[in-house]
Amino acid sequence: MGKVTISTLGKKKAEGEKFVCITAYDATFARVIAEAGAETILVGDSLGMVLQGHDSTIPVTVEHMRYHTECVCRAATDALVIADMPFMSYTTPEQTMANATALMQAGAQMVKMEGGTWLSDTISMLVERGIPVCAHLGLTPQSVNTFGGFKVQGRTPKEAKSILADAVEIQDAGASLLVLECIPSHLAADISRKLDIPVIGIGAGPGTDAQVLVMHDLLGLSEHTARFVHNFMEGQNTIQGGLKAFVEAVKAGEYPREEHSYT
């Protein structure tokens, strides 16, 4: 495959070829995920839930993210590694620069931040200084307390309009990728068509340019899973088989299906 860059992902979008992202938090899983053919690995702050046992991502710190990013980057081979900026780590320009620098120096090729229009200046500042940004809209888990729970977003015309406007603005600010989480399929497909940058969906239906799942969810290890999760270990004898089944299903357009999507 060769080292995956933002140009590789842009070319895939232009050619209508789906790509895959899977979360990883350590070297062994980073290696097997890259070997399974996932183009991108997300060191997600979901580690607060699946590794640390919290009920949200809010307790995760920059030091946790830096440590796990280093572990993943030692073994991610050709995959592009995106590291999450955790809760409240991007509130002022100085703090944002210092924290994004720490994750890039741990080996990430891009940082991810949750938010829309209000992040425009932050995104421009990072991109101008050489730090690519993946934005994250829809159900942004760091705002779980503002949403009153992990709830599908963008169902009313007002919310949908606001998510679309945010997506356009973060692209204009210089973001290289966008994650859309738990929004209706038609809205995610519309945003993916309107944007030039690749859009990665999770619980956002089949119309995005790529799909991401939390590794523990797709391997059937999580206690509670959302409607959009499928257990890719079904019919597989090995973890490598389960990861490959997810990669192949996304690339073939067989996942997600209607039953995994929101209206």
Ligand code: KIV
């Ligand atoms: O932290 C994470 O794993 C994420 C994905 C759910 C997109 O942000």
